Amino acid sequence: MSTAEIASNPLKSKWVQLALGVICMMSISSPQYVWALFTKPIMGQLGVSLTELQVTFSILIVLQTFFSPFQGFLVEKFGPRLLLSVGTVLTGLSWVLSANLTTVSNLYITYGVLGGLGTGIVYIGVVGLMVRWFPNNRGFAVGMVAAGYGIGALLTTFPIADSLASSGLQGTLTFFGYVIGAIGLLAAQGIRVPHADRVQTTSQVQAAASGIAPKTMLKTPVFWLMFLMMSMMSTSGLMVISQMGAFAKDFGITGTMVFGMAALPLALTIDRVTNGFTRPFFGWISDKIGREYTMTIAFGLEAVAMFVWVMTRSDPVLFVVMSGVVFFGWGEIFSLFPSTLTDTFGQKHATTNYGFLYMAQGVGSIIGGPIAAYIHGATESWMPVFAIMIALDATAAILAFFVLRPMRAKYIQSAVYS
Structure with a gap:
């Protein structure tokens, strides 16, 4: 596509599409990433247990x-x-309708069902679009839009915390529901699919794999290995996201101050930064050194960081700092896995194919949400929960290097020469 054509219609620029995709992702990030701020006030208003309430988060995911x-x-x-x-309208509406609820079952429908459907449509749509706009740099491009999802709540964490204190739960959900819905809807109006010449790639592998449909992909062991690994990594990160308010309280962090700011909102804000930055960073690294090598480094980093985090849990400063490192080792799964999947099975069915892999996050939400809360309740300790999460991270790192790398290479070679 010529420079003149792009100048006459900026929406044909892949960089404009990337920017709009980032904005759409930012607009839908708060339902997942600020959930920890809502758990205590909702429990107080509805009179439910943490385990009951965390079902909402699991339904969402x-x-x-x-x-x-x-x-x-x-x-x-x-x-x-x-x-x-x-999708963006449903996401905003899920908060507005949740504002006046008096039963947890209705919260499941509004915050959980509507929010889950809305955010899912946007997430899958944007990621599927970017792997087509950037066929030769998809690790970076997917990382950027995934960063929008990871870092978007950075703009809302402190405002929502302040609004909960000043306006209460109802006013906060209503106001921010309208805001996130309107911003996402406006950005979506500029979204376009790429022209045919944009989705071409010089990669022999892509040419060979461009026509692999979901029904064929689902029969391959390499897909199910990626599904297992993404489930393992999703579990550890979503445990932290959904339970952080609860275990921060048990660790004595809630109410403490760090650098003149409340420790928990500060940790959540830093988490948004590192969770966002890691996605394009490791996506770019994987474009250079390979997907599996990058997975090994990043997944191993999270395992080590989570171990250090729980060992220093009583120190508010280290709690804040290490929470950021944990998310730096986690968030890149949302750039590495879709890029690896599309590298392997091609881009013709990229959106639907990633939809099947993305279901692994749902598995992670169940284990990391209510099951983790149940383990904590049964043992009266967060140590068994953290031990399981660290083991999952370390195992995923080992699988990436020793199993996925040779298995995927063998599959690609067979696809090229078949």
Whole structure:
């Protein structure tokens, strides 16, 4: 596409599309990433236990992920602009409708079901679009939009914490629900699919794998290995996201001050930064040195960081700092796995294919949410929970290097020469 064509219509620029994709992702990030701020006030208002309440978070992630193959199909059939518009509106509406609820079952429907469907449509649609706009740099591009999802809540964490203190739960959910819905809807209006010449690539592997459909992909061991690894990594990160408010309280961090700021909101803010930065960073690294080598480094980093974190849990400063390192070792899964998947199975069905892999996050939400809360309740300690998470991270790092790397190389070679 010529410079003149892009100048006449900026929406044909891949960089403009990347920017709009980032904005859409930022607009839907708060339901997942600021959930920890809502757990205490919702428990107080509804009079429910932490385990009951965490079902809401699991529904959000399960609906966001388990429906993603169908959502990916809808995006490919009806176009990303329409579906992203619907998704952003549903996301904002989920908060507005949650504001006046008096029962946890209704919260499951509004915050959980509507929020999960809305965020899932947007997430799958944007990622599927970027692997097509950036065929030769997809690790970086997917990392950037995934960073939007990871870092978007940075802009809302402190405002929401302040709003909860000044306006209460109802006012906070209503106001921010309208804001995130409106911003996402406006950004979605500029979304476009790439012209045919944009999705071409010089990679022999891509040419060989461009036509692999979901039904064929689901029969391959390499897909299920990636699914297992993404489930393991999702579990550890989503445990921290969903339980951080609870274990910070048990560790004596809630109410403490670090650098003149409340420790928990500060940790959540730093987490958003590192969780966002790691996605394009490790995505770019993986474009240079390979996906599996990058996975080994990043997954191993999270295992080590989580071990240090729990060993120094009573120190507020180290709690804040190490929480950021933990997320730096976790967030890159959302750039590495979609890039690896599309490298392996091609981009023709990239959106729907990633929808199936993204279901692994739903598995992680169940284990990291209510199951982790149950383990804590049964043992009256967070130590068994952290031990399981560290083991999952370390195992995923080992699998990336010793199993996924040779298995995927063998599969790609067979695809090229078949």
